[in-house]
Amino acid sequence: RKEVEQDPGPFNVPEGATVAFNCTYSNSASQSFFWYRQDCRKEPKLLMSVYSSGNEDGRFTAQLNRASQYISLLIRDSKLSDSATYLCVVIYNSGGYQKVTFGIGTKLQVIP
């Protein structure tokens, strides 16, 4: 089983739609979770952190479910500019150092 799994998509949604992505992780000792956005041929950029209590930033909501070992990203009122690949990141300590694992990314295409 992969350490971090994401559906690569693509998710094709119309403008204004609500879309949700999930990302599952295998290590129950994982400590930190993030969502990144990566535009085509560009570097990943931090979108938001993920907490058990939830994290909302405008149209974006991130949630952590420790019991089921997954994190989610919800995008409301999708815009054309939201088209990108969304990467989940899971961090845990292993042997005294941080192990950072990226998911493969979920591609979102918002259609006019």
Add this chain to the structure above:
Amino acid sequence: SQTIHQWPATLVQPVGSPLSLECTVEGTSNPNLYWYRQAAGRGLQLLFYSVGIGQISSEVPQNLSASRPQDRQFILSSKKLLLSDSGFYLCAWSTGHQPQHFGDGTRLSIL
């Protein structure tokens, strides 16, 4: 504020030639530094990470190497490039449990 610089932005190299990609971070001390590779249509693969000067850990066996001669400098090298080394190379930094921040990346094409 912290910034990360990575260069060159693009590079075209023949098979068998050497490689040197450089990454520097400003505005922070003793950062964790990372080199990733992203092949076309694939996810990020961690190549090397460093928690301090001269401390390099390799995640996957390969013909690449990394060095950290200074606290905020991270270099990715190869003596002889292979076709399979083509890809998008990304340098990143972080501190503690904070998220990583990436450089602009280097797009490497091997001919």
